[in-house]
Amino acid sequence: MAEAWLMDPAGTEPRSPCRLRPNVPVPPAALLRLGVRHWKLNADDYENDPELGAIRKELGYSYMDIITIRKDAMPDYEQKLASFYKEHLHRDDEIRYVLDGGGYFDVRDEAERWVRVAVRRGDMITLPAGIYHRFTLDDNNYVKVMRLFAGDPVWTPYNRPSDDLEERKEYEHKFLGRSG
Numbered sequence: 001m002a003e004a005w006l007m008d009p010a011g012t013e014p015r016s017p018c019r020l021r022p023n024v025p026v027p028p029a030a031l032l033r034l035g036v037r038h039w040k041l042n043a044d045d046y047e048n049d050p051e052l053g054a055i056r057k058e059l060g061y062s063y064m065d066i067i068t069i070r071k072d073a074m075p076d077y078e079q080k081l082a083s084f085y086k087e088h089l090h091r092d093d094e095i096r097y098v099l100d101g102g103g104y105f106d107v108r109d110e111a112e113r114w115v116r117v118a119v120r121r122g123d124m125i126t127l128p129a130g131i132y133h134r135f136t137l138d139d140n141n142y143v144k145v146m147r148l149f150a151g152d153p154v155w156t157p158y159n160r161p162s163d164d165l166e167e168r169k170e171y172e173h174k175f176l177g178r179s180g
C-alpha cells in the first residue's frame with residue numbers, strides 16, 4: 001500500500017509532507033475503510049502489463065489517457081493545480097496510475113481529518129465517488145499520470161460543500177456509516 005499519514009493542520013507548505021510530529025501513520029486497512037484502494041504495478045512496462053489489463057477488465061476501466069503535470073507541459077498549470085487542491089468530490093470514482101514523478105492525494109477521514117496518501121511511480125489508486133479529497137504535486141513538481149474511467153470520462157469536480165449530491169449521501173452511508 002502507498003504510505004499514508006495524518007496531516008499536520010498547521011502545515012503551510014502543501015507540497016512538503018506535512019507530517020505531524022511524531023508521525024501518525026494511517027494503515028492500509030483504514031484507507032480501505034474509507035473506500036480508497038491501491039495497487040503497486042510495474043510502471044516500466046505499463047503498455048503491456050497483464051496485471052493492469054486484468055484490473056481494467058475486472059473493473060470496466062475502458063477509458064484511459066495520460067497527462068503530465070509540470071509547469072512546462074500543462075496549459076493553465078497554476079489554475080489547474082489550484083483547482084486540484086481545492087477540496088472537492090466527483091460523482092464517479094477517481095482512478096489514477098502514477099507512471100512517473102509523484103504527489104499527494106489528501107482524503108478526509110471519518111473524523112474530518114486530512115489523511116495524506118503519497119503516490120509515486122507504480123502506484124495505482126482509486127478514490128470512491130463522493131469522497132472529499134484534493135491533490136497536490138510533491139516538492140519535485142512533476143507527475144505523469146494515467147487517468148482511467150469506466151465509460152465516457154467525466155472529470156468534473158464539485159467543491160465542498162456538495163453534501164446534497166446523491167453520490168455524497170451514498171458515500172456517507174456506505175463508508176462512514178451515516179444514515180440520512
Ligand SMILES: CSCCC(=O)/C(O)=C/O
Pocket residue numbers: 084094096133134135145155157
Ligand atoms: C493526479 S491527476 C489530476 C488531479 C485530478 O484529476 C483530481 O481530480 C484530483 O483530485
Ligand SMILES: [Fe+2]
Pocket residue numbers: 088089090094133134157
Ligand atoms: Fe479529484
